[in-house]
Amino acid sequence: MLNQENIDVLSSAKTMPVNANKQNDSAKFNIVLVSLYNTESYSVRTLHAALAKAGFNVTTLFFKERGPNNTYNKCSPREIEFLAEQIIHFDPAMVGISVMSAFFELASEITKKIKMQSPALVLWGGIHPTIRPDQCLSVADAVCLGEGEKAIVELAEKASRGYKIDDIKNLWVKTEQGILKNDLNSLIPNLDSIPFPDYSVNNKYIIEDSGITPCDYDQVMSKFGMNFMTSRGCPFSCTYCVNGILRKIYKNKGSYVRQRSVDNVINELDYLKKNFNLAHIRFEDDVFACNFNFDWIDEFCEKYKKMINLPFSCYFHPKTTDERMVKLLKDAGLTHVSFGIQSGSEKIRHSYFKRFDTNQEIIKTANIIAQSGISYSCDILMENPLEKNEDRRETLSLLLQLPKPFFVNTHTLTHFPEYELTNCLLANKLISEDDVEDVRKESFEHNRWNPYLDASRDPTNMLWSCLYHLASKKSFLSDKKIVQLSHSRILRRFPVFLLLLLKYWPALSSLKSWTGIKSFLYRVIKKCSQKIKC
Numbered sequence: 221m222l223n224q225e226n227i228d229v230l231s232s233a234k235t236m237p238v239n240a241n242k243q244n245d246s247a248k249f250n251i252v253l254v255s256l257y258n259t260e261s262y263s264v265r266t267l268h269a270a271l272a273k274a275g276f277n278v279t280t281l282f283f284k285e286r287g288p289n290n291t292y293n294k295c296s297p298r299e300i301e302f303l304a305e306q307i308i309h310f311d312p313a314m315v316g317i318s319v320m321s322a323f324f325e326l327a328s329e330i331t332k333k334i335k336m337q338s339p340a341l342v343l344w345g346g347i348h349p350t351i352r353p354d355q356c357l358s359v360a361d362a363v364c365l366g367e368g369e370k371a372i373v374e375l376a377e378k379a380s381r382g383y384k385i386d387d388i389k390n391l392w393v394k395t396e397q398g399i400l401k402n403d404l405n406s407l408i409p410n411l412d413s414i415p416f417p418d419y420s421v422n423n424k425y426i427i428e429d430s431g432i433t434p435c436d437y438d439q440v441m442s443k444f445g446m447n448f449m450t451s452r453g454c455p456f457s458c459t460y461c462v463n464g465i466l467r468k469i470y471k472n473k474g475s476y477v478r479q480r481s482v483d484n485v486i487n488e489l490d491y492l493k494k495n496f497n498l499a500h501i502r503f504e505d506d507v508f509a510c511n512f513n514f515d516w517i518d519e520f521c522e523k524y525k526k527m528i529n530l531p532f533s534c535y536f537h538p539k540t541t542d543e544r545m546v547k548l549l550k551d552a553g554l555t556h557v558s559f560g561i562q563s564g565s566e567k568i569r570h571s572y573f574k575r576f577d578t579n580q581e582i583i584k585t586a587n588i589i590a591q592s593g594i595s596y597s598c599d600i601l602m603e604n605p606l607e608k609n610e611d612r613r614e615t616l617s618l619l620l621q622l623p624k625p626f627f628v629n630t631h632t633l634t635h636f637p638e639y640e641l642t643n644c645l646l647a648n649k650l651i652s653e654d655d656v657e658d659v660r661k662e663s664f665e666h667n668r669w670n671p672y673l674d675a676s677r678d679p680t681n682m683l684w685s686c687l688y689h690l691a692s693k694k695s696f697l698s699d700k701k702i703v704q705l706s707h708s709r710i711l712r713r714f715p716v717f718l719l720l721l722l723k724y725w726p727a728l729s730s731l732k733s734w735t736g737i738k739s740f741l742y743r744v745i746k747k748c749s750q751k752i753k754c
């Protein structure tokens with residue numbers, strides 16, 4: 221609930237300052253932004269830049285770094301206390317917290333601590349407030365739905381002048397009279413109008429283990445790489461992905477997929493190259509160059525090669541991968557591509573995921589990439605309650621048809637709130653409300669994005685994940701043998717044998733007695749594959 225000062229502002233019908241003593245100078249209106257477990261945060265750094273450009277005194281606190289393989293290590297009550305103390309130290313009039321579903325509880329604890337010590341207005345933004353604004357308003361004073369650049373600046377400008385803040389598009393605000401729900405603004409049509417994210421060390425700190433240190437972007441990049449966006453939105457609407465729900469929320473609010481101009485992209489990259497230790501760029505666009513605009517691709521490749529000339533990686537989609545495009549991007553420096561498969565079962569993909577690519581398109585995409593001399597990885601969703609072993613066998617069969625070697629990222633299917641797939645699984649009682657991410661917080665428990673072999677999986681998923689990895693590498697096992705392993709009763713009960721073998725494969729194969737070990741392992745594997753159940 222808003223404090224008395226905020227309520228005065230909201231309940232006033234005036235459009236002039238309600239209190240002559242209020243801060244009316246944006247430079248005196250301190251704002252603290254909080255990014256949880258994301259020191260790169262393209263979005264929070266962009267908000268920082270937008271607020272600083274508008275003249276506000278803004279500080280960003282990056283609370284805790286992610287662990288290896290994108291894991292979130294739980295924080296102690298003392299760390300939360302320390303974060304709140306640091307926020308208060310900057311004497312903010314407004315605190316903005318970026319909240320993902322897994323962080324709902326954490327953001328709630330932080331907000332409660334702030335509100336015990338400060339009259340600051342606490343605004344939540346990000347994907348969770350966008351999809352569950354009512355729930356978030358049980359804790360925060362206001363939430364920002366969708367794109368926040370315009371809304372947060374307008375909020376800061378109005379609040380700093382003591383004007384009403386109840387009519388700002390994208391904002392829902394809690395008042396004593398109830399929740400004020402403003403419409404969504406149209407999507408920002410021209411992405412070039414958005415300031416570049418603020419990468420400088422100025423007013424940015426990392427808080428880790430109850431210590432605070434300046435946030436140096438070179439150090440961030442050395443740990444997490446350089447993430448970069450040339451666009452917003454995705455042309456697809458997969459049911460397990462945020463785009464599926466955002467596209468619905470933004471219906472009739474302008475073009476969902478938008479692309480920055482090449483010059484705007486190159487200018488930002490040029491700035492980064494000149495100011496930071498840049499070695500490789502990871503384009504984080506949902507699907508790179510997804511609008512198939514060859515004028516854009518030609519211009520990008522030409523200017524990127526001339527001005528930036530660094531290796532880069534990006535995401536493709538089998539529906540939009542084109543031989544000519546891949547050749548141009550390879551020539552410009554593309555070294556690695558990731559794309560989603562998620563399941564080798566077309567039934568699962570088409571009926572439940574609303575991914576309408578065919579297995580033939582996936583095979584064609586992998587061949588185009590591999591034949592261009594580019595390495596690639598593909599994503600598979602594990603722990604999918606809709607999949608049966610016959611579906612998993614289709615995935616294995618598909619992977620065996622792709623050119624080797626490649627990387628398989630076996631992610632855990634996470635049930636984000638309100639997503640179409642989550643609602644479908646809930647309706648069919650295949651999951652419960654406790655499995656939904658704001659309650660389950662699986663991101664804290666599990667190596668959700670773990671691309672490596674994961675011993676914490678259940679036996680079924682552990683076995684299939686091992687087999688998928690086996691299918692992606694050149695090994696002494698034939699494809700037929702790998703398929704036979706999927707029928708092994710021994711491995712179904714003890715998949716950890718296969719997991720350990722794959723984990724220690726590089727070490728084993730470097731041993732002098734490798735030939736003897738290999739023939740022993742081969743005999744064991746043969747035995748396993750003979751124990752066929754079905």
Ligand code: SF4
Pocket residue numbers: 454455456457458461462463464506507537560
């Ligand atoms: S293609 Fe990828 S980014 Fe686009 S909606 Fe599907 S999962 Fe999301």
